[in-house]
Amino acid sequence: MHSDIYIERNGHRTWLKWHRARRRGSDPVFTGRRILEGMAAGASVEVDLVVHADKGMAVLHDLTLERETTGAGLVRETSAEVLRSLNLRGNDGAPLPDKVMLLEDLAALLARDGSHPDALLQLDYKEDAGALDPETIASFTTALAPVGQNFILSSGDAEAVDLLSANLPDLNIGYDPCHGDALARLSATGDFAGFVAEAVAASPRADLIYLAYPAVLEAEARGFDLIAAFHAAGRRIDAYTIQRADDGGVAVAERLLALKVDQITTDDPEGLGAALARETETA
Numbered sequence: 001m002h003s004d005i006y007i008e009r010n011g012h013r014t015w016l017k018w019h020r021a022r023r024r025g026s027d028p029v030f031t032g033r034r035i036l037e038g039m040a041a042g043a044s045v046e047v048d049l050v051v052h053a054d055k056g057m058a059v060l061h062d063l064t065l066e067r068e069t070t071g072a073g074l075v076r077e078t079s080a081e082v083l084r085s086l087n088l089r090g091n092d093g094a095p096l097p098d099k100v101m102l103l104e105d106l107a108a109l110l111a112r113d114g115s116h117p118d119a120l121l122q123l124d125y126k127e128d129a130g131a132l133d134p135e136t137i138a139s140f141t142t143a144l145a146p147v148g149q150n151f152i153l154s155s156g157d158a159e160a161v162d163l164l165s166a167n168l169p170d171l172n173i174g175y176d177p178c179h180g181d182a183l184a185r186l187s188a189t190g191d192f193a194g195f196v197a198e199a200v201a202a203s204p205r206a207d208l209i210y211l212a213y214p215a216v217l218e219a220e221a222r223g224f225d226l227i228a229a230f231h232a233a234g235r236r237i238d239a240y241t242i243q244r245a246d247d248g249g250v251a252v253a254e255r256l257l258a259l260k261v262d263q264i265t266t267d268d269p270e271g272l273g274a275a276l277a278r279e280t281e282t283a
Contacts, residue, residue: 003273005043012260016269017044017122019241020061025268028090029068030059031098032109035121039150042116044263048124049103054080055135056143057103061126070095076131104143115150122152122174129159141167154210156180158203165205174238175203176210183215192224200233208263213239217255227259238263245271254279 004023006015018038020029027034030047038045048061052075065071071078071086080102087095101109103123110121144151145168152172155161156179165171177199186195199209209230216239219226227237239261242249245268253276256264266272 003277004270005041005273007257007273007276009257012257014257014261015044015263016273017046017238017240017263017265018269019046019265019267021045021047022267022269024270025244026091028088028096028098029061030088030101031096032101032106033098035106036109036113039110039115039119039121040113042118043269044120044122046122046124046265047106048126050075050126051131051136052080052083052102053077055133056080056139057125057136058083059101059103059106063126069100071100103140107143107147110147110150119150120152120172121150122154124176125153125155125157125160125164127160128155128157129163132160132163137163137166140164144168144171152208154208158206161203161206172207173203173205174208174210175199175206177202178210178212178215183212186215187218190222192219192222192226193229196226196229196233199230200235207236208238209235210238210240210265213242213252213256213264216259216261217252220255220259225259227261231260236262238265240265242266242268242272244268245275250275250279 004016006013021034023034035045047059049057050060050063052058058075060068062068063075065073068089069086083100086100088098090096148168148170152174153161153165154174154176156176158175165173216226230237239256242252253264
């Protein structure tokens with residue numbers, strides 16, 4: 001078993017998602033080599049998408065360029081040509097040899113190299129439906145049409161997911177109901193059953209629901225099993241994000257495994273997987 005890909009406990013398999021395409025905590029984000037490595041190995045990998053000036057999408061998290069790339073300014077105001085000329089930055093801010101990718105570049109890589117049948121690449125759209133127009137939607141559709149079965153589209157905006165996926169029947173769908181003030185309201189009301197019902201209704205085609213792990217653990221402490229409730233509604237659960245494979249991160253992961261979470265998002269799948277595998281062996 002590859003411990004940086006999944007963990008099995010008590011007959012339940014939990015995938016370790018490579019957040020921002022990181023396999024190790026020291027990895028830079030969004031490099032093509034790590035994405036291809038994960039997809040070849042059968043991993044669950046995640047990247048982010050934002051809209052650029054030429055009505056397509058860039059594989060970046062921020063709406064501005066400075067932190068992640070050698071560029072400056074808004075992604076929305078930057079052309080595809082300029083974006084492709086930029087280098088990614090490492091965790092220390094130093095430029096890397098790796099270039100910024102656009103969505104069509106990423107899709108072409110997977111079409112060229114193929115993917116393990118178990119691999120899944122999450123495209124987490126970081127904007128909302130207001131940032132989309134027919135040309136951007138058409139560009140998204142064209143890029144993913146040949147390889148949609150290898151991807152899952154997610155967002156905190158269910159309308160955006162509907163618009164982008166409308167002409168991609170093979171594309172897997174996810175939804176994150178934890179955006180905005182949703183978690184503050186949930187904590188205040190304690191209406192966990194209502195939260196589940198609203199999430200399922202908001203994105204009825206979503207197979208995978210993304211939940212901030214503190215919400216899962218708070219619900220458990222207050223006597224409600226969010227994961228079981230979503231399972232009862234036919235949805236799988238990804239809990240995000242465990243940043244480090246230290247004692248605190250491992251303790252959180254153990255609680256999530258006990259609740260039979262389907263996937264854990266982490267910045268260090270290799271470190272967390274190794275630590276959890278050791279716990280399994282000593283249990």
